[in-house]
Amino acid sequence: MAKTLLTNRLKPLRGIFKRRRNAGFTLTELLVSMIIGALMTVMLLSLVVDLTKTNQEDAARSQVQLDMQAALDYVAQDLREAVFVYNGECLAGNGIPTATDFDKQCPGIVNYIPEEMNRDGRTSVLAFWRAEPLPKKIRDICGKNATNLTNLVEAQVVPCISGATYSLVVYAIDTTNVSNLWKGNARLVRYKLSQFPDDPADEQDQNQGYVNPLRSADLTFQQWPLQLSKGEVSDRQNTEAYKPGKPNNQPFVLVDFVDDRGAVVEDKDGKPVPVTPSCEEFGTDPPSQANALSPKNTKVRGFYACVRNGGLGSANQEGANQDVLLTLVGNVTGQSGFAKEYDNKNRLSPLQTRVLVRGAVRKS
DSSP: OHHHHHHHHHHHHHHHHHHHHHHOSOHHHHHHHHHHHHHHHHHHHHHHHHHHHHHHHHHHHHHHHHHHHHHHHHHHHHHHTEEEEOOHHHHHOSSOOOSSSGGGOOOOGGGGSOGGGGSTTEEEEEEEEEEEEOOHHHHHHHHHTTTOOHIIIIISOOOTTTOEEEEEEEEEEEOOOTTSOOOSSEEEEEEEEOSSOSSOSSTTOOOTTOOOTTSSTTOOSTTTTEEEETTEEEEHHHHTOSSOSSOOOOOEEEEEEEOOSOOEEEOTTSOEEEOOOOOGGGOSSHHHHHHHEESSSOSOOSEEEEESSOSGGGTTOOSOOOEEEEEEOBBOBTBTTOOGGGGGGOBOOOEEEEEEOOOOSSOO
16 A cells, blocks of 8 residues: 555656656757857867968968079079179179270170060079080081081181080069069069070071170170270170170079068067178178179069179189079968068078089180
C-alpha cells in the first residue's frame, strides 16, 4: 500500500520533467548562442583575412625585392664589360666645348641620345661604352670580302679587322606612365646605341647618329660626339655618321616598382629627411666627389651611381681602372594590397653593389 501511495505521488513530477524535456531551449538561450557563435565566426574570419593580407604583402615585398636584385645584377654584369663610364658631370654636361676650352668641357651624353630619353619624368642615371662583337651577318660579310676590305672599312666604316664595335648604354629612371601599362611609381629603363641593329640586313643597315667614339687617337669618350679639328668644333653625328642625325632607336623597360623619391634618412622622430647621396670615397676634394655622383641634380634617387675617374681629368689617363657603386631602391606601391596613400611606408631597403670595370682602353 505504501508503494502504491509513493507511485501516485511521483506521477505528477514525471509529467513535469517530461514536458520540460520536450520544450528544449528557450528563445533567449537560442539568441545568446547565435550571438556568441556569430562573434566567434567574425573573429575567426578577421584573423584569416589579416593573416592572408599579411602573407600577400610579405609575398609582394619579397617579389619586388627579388626583382630589384635581379635588375641590379643585370646592370652590374652589363657594367663589368664597360670600357668607359661617365660620371655625373659628363653625363649631363658642363657646357658647350669651344676651340679654346675643348678639353675642359663635357658636352653631355644626354644631349646626343633620343629625345625619348630626355622627356619630362625620365632621368638618365648611368651611361657607359662597352665593346660588343659584330653581328653574325656582318662578320659573314667581312669574311666574304676578306681580300678587299677597303670599301667596308672606309666607306661603310665597318670594323672588320677588330671584329667588334663600341656601343653606348644608358640607364634611366622613368616616372611616366602614359598608357597606364605599369603599376609601380617608377621604372628602370635601358637604352643602347650600337652601330648595327641586332639583326642587320647588310653593312648599310646602321643606326642613325652612331659614330665610333675612338675612331682616331685624338678622340675621347668625354667629348663624344664632338671633335676639334683645325681649330673648329664639329658634331660627328652630322658629319661622320653613316646615317647622319640624332639617334632615334627606342629604349626598353628593365624592371617596374622602382622608388620615385629622393634619398632620405630618418630623424629622431622617425620622419624622412631629404639628403644628397655622398660619394666621398670617389674623390679627393668636394668638387670631384660631387661630380662622381650620377646623376648630379635630381629629385629622384631610386637608382643612382658613384663613378670613379669618369670625368675630364681621366680623358687621357692610362692604366686606371674605374669602379662604380650602384644603389637601387624598390617600392611596392601599386602591388596588390598597397595603396597610394601609404606610399611613404612602402619603400624597400636599398640594394647596393660595387663593380670594377674590366674594360681595357689605352691600357698596357
